[in-house]
Amino acid sequence: MTQALPIVLGSGPKLFSPYKLGRFNLAHRVVFAPCTRCRALDSIPQQAHVEYYSQRATQGGFLLTEGTMIDPTSAGFPNVPGIFTQEQVEGWKKVVDAVHAKGAVFFCQLWHVGRASHQAYQPDGAPPISSTEKQISEHWPLIMPDGSYGHFSKPKALSTNEISKYVDLYRIAATNAIEAGFDGIELHSAHGYLIDQFLKDGINDRTDQYGGSLENRCRFLLQIIEAVATAIGPDRVAVRISPAINHMDATDSDPLALGLAVVERLNKLQADLGSKLAYLHVTQPRFTARDDGDANKFGGEEKEALLMNSLRKGYEGSFMSSGGYTRQLGIEAIEKDEADLVSFGRLFIANPDLVLRFKLDAPLNKYDRSTFYTSDPVVGYTDYPFLDQVADSSVPAQA
Numbered sequence: 001m002t003q004a005l006p007i008v009l010g011s012g013p014k015l016f017s018p019y020k021l022g023r024f025n026l027a028h029r030v031v032f033a034p035c036t037r038c039r040a041l042d043s044i045p046q047q048a049h050v051e052y053y054s055q056r057a058t059q060g061g062f063l064l065t066e067g068t069m070i071d072p073t074s075a076g077f078p079n080v081p082g083i084f085t086q087e088q089v090e091g092w093k094k095v096v097d098a099v100h101a102k103g104a105v106f107f108c109q110l111w112h113v114g115r116a117s118h119q120a121y122q123p124d125g126a127p128p129i130s131s132t133e134k135q136i137s138e139h140w141p142l143i144m145p146d147g148s149y150g151h152f153s154k155p156k157a158l159s160t161n162e163i164s165k166y167v168d169l170y171r172i173a174a175t176n177a178i179e180a181g182f183d184g185i186e187l188h189s190a191h192g193y194l195i196d197q198f199l200k201d202g203i204n205d206r207t208d209q210y211g212g213s214l215e216n217r218c219r220f221l222l223q224i225i226e227a228v229a230t231a232i233g234p235d236r237v238a239v240r241i242s243p244a245i246n247h248m249d250a251t252d253s254d255p256l257a258l259g260l261a262v263v264e265r266l267n268k269l270q271a272d273l274g275s276k277l278a279y280l281h282v283t284q285p286r287f288t289a290r291d292d293g294d295a296n297k298f299g300g301e302e303k304e305a306l307l308m309n310s311l312r313k314g315y316e317g318s319f320m321s322s323g324g325y326t327r328q329l330g331i332e333a334i335e336k337d338e339a340d341l342v343s344f345g346r347l348f349i350a351n352p353d354l355v356l357r358f359k360l361d362a363p364l365n366k367y368d369r370s371t372f373y374t375s376d377p378v379v380g381y382t383d384y385p386f387l388d389q390v391a392d393s394s395v396p397a398q399a
Contacts, residue, residue, distance in 0.1 A: 013331040016359055019340060021318055022235040022278055024105045027060025029334055030355045033322050033343035034064045034109040038373045039381060040081035045091035048377035050098045055352035059103035067111030067188050070173040075121040076113035078145045079375050083173045089180045096181035108177040109186040110170055114194030115155035116248050120145055130155035131198045132205050140248045143373055160208045171227040184236035184278050191242050192250030195221050202251030214261040222265055234273045240281035244307055256307050263314040276317045284323030312338055327358045353386045362387055
């Protein structure tokens with residue numbers, strides 16, 4: 001296994017300074033963001049996962065897994081990992097051990113895609129579940145199990161009585177993650193997936209206690225957090241939200257009000273639990289802007305800054321930000337106290353030693369978008385070169 005050069009931190013920009021994240025002592029603020037990679041054959045982490053994650057681990061670093069399914073109905077991509085069977089737990093144990101051997105902290109992101117799926121992924125070909133029966137529009141492509149592209153299936157809205165089952169599935173998945181050795185979990189409540197389908201009024205058209213008002217739309221998320229926090233401890237639980245992200249038709253009429261409503265309720269829950277959560281992870285609206293220059297549709301930098309700053313100031317705890325960050329933007333975010341931690345996805349995919357490269361302000365490998373969601377255990381996954389290696393000309397340029 002290729003090893004990165006040693007990292008000497010403690011000087012320079014605050015992005016590379018230590019941070020106390022609850023019970024965890026981090027050596028720097030550069031986080032490996034959750035990135036779906038589709039390499040888990042039969043939904044079980046493989047040896048390739050051991051190498052991939054350990055490549056990106058540093059002493060005192062912080063990593064998040066890709067979205068990890070809480071049950072068989074959670075899938076919306078091919079070959080994504082789960083954490084609901086003993087075989088999956090055993091597979092993750094090997095990955096966790098390798099990351100811990102490098103001295104890093106490792107959280108598992110718990111994921112249910114909800115309506116962002118197709119009947120081909122669902123047990124017995126059933127419709128995917130959601131807060132609604134509204135289907136994602138054909139504007140958004142779906143990767144089918146065979147790698148081709150299709151469209152999302154019409155979902156089934158969960159009945160009021162069915163919702164408690166999914167709350168419990170998150171609790172069980174969280175306890176499984178702790179059994180696998182993870183330091184904690186992050187609830188994927190963003191990007192148009194199941195929990196976000198309850199939060200956003202552009203999706204949630206329910207008339208029961210889980211729909212309508214902000215209080216009702218936040219209820220599912222709060223019930224999950226409380227169940228998971230009770231099971232594994234609040235300081236091992238984190239939450240990711242994206243109030244202004246319109247991915248997969250996940251729109252809301254007032255993203256700022258939604259974000260502040262979540263923050264207000266998280267603060268109250270922390271007080272009731274007598275402990276802070278691990279952190280709040282918020283995706284910036286620019287996450288949806290494409291590299292080809294398409295502008296994001298949230299309303300421009302001023303409106304984006306208002307949203308992020310309001311959530312940052314309102315939340316009583318550690319705050320992580322993600323979405324289109326470069327080295328310089330990450331440095332500025334920490335220096336301006338816009339976040340405590342910054343997570344990087346695509347740059348970390350292509351640069352296993354990203355922390356070192358950032359520290360030295362060294363050139364970065366280009367990522368190849370065409371290999372993001374393939375099943376090859378090496379190409380586009382573990383073969384990006386480290387800084388101390390001779391550049392491999394076979395690594396393709398950024399798409």
